[in-house]
Amino acid sequence: MALPGVALICGPEAAALLAALHAECFSPGERWDETAMRTLLAGPSCFAMVMRVEADGAPVALGLARVVVDEAELLTLGVCPDARRHGWASALLRMIGGAAAARGAERLFLEVSTHNAAALALYERAGFRPIGLRRRYYPDGSDARVMGRPLPWDDAGG
Numbered sequence: 740m741a742l743p744g745v746a747l748i749c750g751p752e753a754a755a756l757l758a759a760l761h762a763e764c765f766s767p768g769e770r771w772d773e774t775a776m777r778t779l780l781a782g783p784s785c786f787a788m789v790m791r792v793e794a795d796g797a798p799v800a801l802g803l804a805r806v807v808v809d810e811a812e813l814l815t816l817g818v819c820p821d822a823r824r825h826g827w828a829s830a831l832l833r834m835i836g837g838a839a840a841a842r843g844a845e846r847l848f849l850e851v852s853t854h855n856a857a858a859l860a861l862y863e864r865a866g867f868r869p870i871g872l873r874r875r876y877y878p879d880g881s882d883a884r885v886m887g888r889p890l891p892w893d894d895a896g897g
Contacts, residue, residue, distance in 0.1 A: 744796070748787040751777040757787055760801045764817025768878055771815065779803060779814065786838060790831050792822075800827040802835045804847075811839035811890070813849040816858075823857075832865055833892055840891040847890055850876065850883035862886050 748757070754777035762770045779785045784807050790800040799822035803814040813835060818827045836847050850873060851858045867886035876883035 744791040744793050746789045746791065748780070748789060751780040753787060753789075754780060756789070756798070757801055757803070760789065760798050760819070761815065761817060763819045764801065776803075779805070785814075786842075788831060788834055788838065790827055800831050802831050804835050804839055806839050806842040806844045809843055809845045811836075811842070811844035811847045813847060816849075828861055829865065832861070836888075836890055836892045844890050846887050848885065848887045850885055852877050852879075853882045853884050854879075859884065866892075 754773045757776040757780075758771060758773040761776070765771075776787075780787065780803075782805065785803065785805040787801060787803045789798050791798050798819075800816075800818040802816045805812055805814060813832075816828060816832060816835075818831075839847055847867075848870075849862065849867065851862060853859070853872075866888045868888065869884055870887050871885035873883040873885060875881075
C-alpha cells in the first residue's frame with residue numbers, strides 16, 4: 740500500500756466530495772448528504788480530513804470532527820469497502836486526533852453503534868474507553884456507546 744495523501748478540509752466547498760465519499764462508506768440509511776456536510780462545515784469548529792491513495796489520488800477514507808473549547812467530537816469516520824482492513828481508519832483517526840489537539844482539544848469523544856464490532860475494536864485499540872451509553876440512538880434502534888480518550892495522542896495510548 741502506498742502512503743496516503745491527506746487533505747485537511749475546513750470549508751463548505753468540500754460538501755459534495757464528502758457526501759459522495761460518505762455514500763461509498765455507509766449504507767443508505769446512514770449516509771450524510773451534501774446539505775448535512777455543508778451545514779457542518781459552515782461552522783468554525785468543524786473540520787474534515789480525506790485520505791487518498793498516493794498512487795492514483797483516489798479518495799478512500801474520510802473523517803469529520805469538531806472542536807469546542809478543549810473537547811473534540813469525532814462526528815463520522817468511514818473507509819470505502821474495498822480499502823478496509825489496511826490501516827486507513829487507524830491512520831486517519833490519529834491524524835484527526837492530532838488536528839484536534841492542535842486546535843486546543845484535550846479529549847476526543849465519539850459515539851459508535853454497539854452493533855458495529857469492527858469500529859468498537861478499532862476505537863478500543865486506539866485507546867478509547869467507554870464512558871456512557873445512549874439507548875436507541877441510531878435509526879436502526881441500536882444503542883450508541885459513548886467513548887473518549889485523552890489528547891494529544893501518544894504511542895502508549897493507541
